[in-house]
Amino acid sequence: MDILILAVVIAVVVIGAISGLVVSGRKKKQLPPSAPSSTPTITAPPAEPHVGEEAEEPREEPRRTIEEVDLPKAEAPAPEAPVEEAVELPEAPEIEVPEPTAGRLVRLRARLARSQNSLGKGLLTLLSREHLDDDTWEEIEDTLLTADVGVAPTQELVERLRERVKVLGTRTPDELRALLKEELLTLVGTDFDREVKTETGHVAGGVPGVVMVVGVNGTGKTTTTGKLARVLVADGRTVVLGAADTFRAAATEQLQTWGERVGAYTVRGPEGGDPASVAFDAVKEGKEMGVDVVLIDTAGRLHTKTGLMDELGKVKRVVEKHGPVDEVLLVLDATTGQNGLVQARVFAEVVDITGIVLTKLDGTAKGGIVVAVQRELGVPVKLVGLGEGADDLAPFEPEAFVDALIGE
Template sequence: MLLPMLTDQALITIVVAIAVVLVVGTTGLVVTRRRRRELPAATKPQVEAPETTETTETTEPRVGEDAEEPRDTPTRTLEDTELPETTTTLEKPESAQGRLVRLRARLARSQGSLGKGLLALLSRDKLDEEAWEDIETTLITADVGVAPTQELVEHLRTRMRVEGVGAAQAREILREELVNLVDPSMDRSLKASRKDGQPAVILMVGVNGTGKTTTVGRLARVLIAEDKTVVLGAADTFRAAAADQLQTWGERVGARTVRGPEGGDPASIAFDAVKEGIEEEADVVLVDTAGRLHTKTGLMDELGKVKRVIEKTAEVDEVLLVIDATTGQNGLTQARVFAEVINVTGLVLTKLDGTAKGGIVIAVQRELGVPVKLVGLGEGPDDLAPFEPEQFVDALLD
């Protein structure tokens, strides 16, 4: 109704106004876009996209796997997961006879042994007083001891004068006299069998550094090779690595180790080991004690306490004193003190390699009236064997 009433001039004015509005709006949009182009573009971290042979329609970075929607996969529990089976392979110790043969061969190969030195002297063309003095010196240097040396020299002089001085005769006479000194009549059996429904208990004692813990581990191997079940008692709580060392020996052959806290009461651990042995119906319980100097009265008294505490539950069948054969007369002094504190039933000589110190076998047995039951040679796990007097002497003279 209004359009017909508007004049031509009014229509022109309205058209011009609409045109102006359109021009102004377009100009603002252009300026805004131009300003946006002039501003520096925001820097974005450059992300290296993995190489791919696929062609993509966009150059934008692809979404990584971490941003993918979770897959509809059920979660596996520990029970559902198949774990690899762990198997412990136990070592099979060498038989007692095999060890004896090997130890004898090692003794025979040793140079400068007691037997070789004596044979060289006895094989001289003329055995005068000087020769006999050299023989006495050789025996005393080999730690045979003064009284056994005098006895042996007297017997040798008498027999050599009566029976002749040839090399073959000299060797046979020397062999017989050395065997007599080592005394094959002594009971060297090891009490390592159950009795009265209880396991045999073996207590290992000695000074520092004689190889006590190693000897316990080796003895466990010997007994397990004889199809006996063994429990080890780590009553050496003063040396940090002693319990770990003993447990490693046990794990290698399948012997259980009873241990306690470092610095704990040795008697308590020994008691627990024997108790475990009784409950498990083991054949033997081997108790390792801390090395102690024979001059330390308090430590020596503690050793007696360990034995008394064990005896509240079971009888101690063996007390084995470990002696380093290379210590000579010092080892003999140690043996005397230990024998006064605790009832030693047998000796273990370690590092007995057939050298000039082999005479300690004779001296320590004479001093204590206690037999050498085991000997150790070398560093191998099976380098421990029963002591056989005749085989020992034969090895020295081979």
């Protein structure tokens, strides 16, 4: 019995000791012994602060209404890089080289002959009759008058022809042709100076030569001014154009286009502006640019003696403040015949006409207007228009003109 009790006590003591060892072992695992000083210390990363641990004390701020609160804006998409398009610059007008003026009328003689052939053929046919009686000579007069030669020149020509035919006696076709050519040349005039004067432009330090172009609208005045610029450029002159017909915007645009084709600068003014001012500026510009010639296209709405005519005289006076006007060319439409002489008289009373330009001479059989207008004004025909082409304005050559009249 005693032995049994002793065994139980020993078992309890053993179990208690074993329990103490287990508890001690667990504590050692939870708290490991300090490492020796030679072992490096491993520092764990700092724990992340919990919410509110390091927050500042809240500050008092004014409350905003919902209207004052800006909502986050959607981010705009990044702009695409612009695609560079090739910009086409307007091409500079190509400068044309006008046809030489020397012998230009000879080259255009066929056109002149087609319209004037009836005059020459009619005269040669009548002069070739075996008997030249009074009726025949009257027919010759009618032929010349129909061609707008004019009454006084016609009478002079018929009288000279009658005398020479009477002296000549027998008349062969070649003799008659030579006779008629000689008399017509005398009538047209071979002693006129038909050169377009631009001397001022060749004087050292002087102003450019100034040419005013006048005439009634519809005669081809602006076109003639543009073509005259080509004539001067073809002869080696440099040109500035003055668009002094400010009452017609189309005239200004038209003249500038003509100028650009040959490299001539055009001075323009506002529509309805003062023509004299434009003309003055054109000569001033020409002087500064050092060109040879300034061409001034003037207005020509009516051929009356008031208003426009006074204005035309003013243009000439204002231009003369720079220097003399070398030429005042009157443009006449050859198809108007004797009515052109009425226009010529009115313009001659306002400005001193120095030369005549006959346009549309290839479109009429009334080539005798050359004789009539020269006789009326006492100034020569210097240029003739024989077509719509840019180089169809030709210096007037009496011999080529008469040859076209009487044919081959």
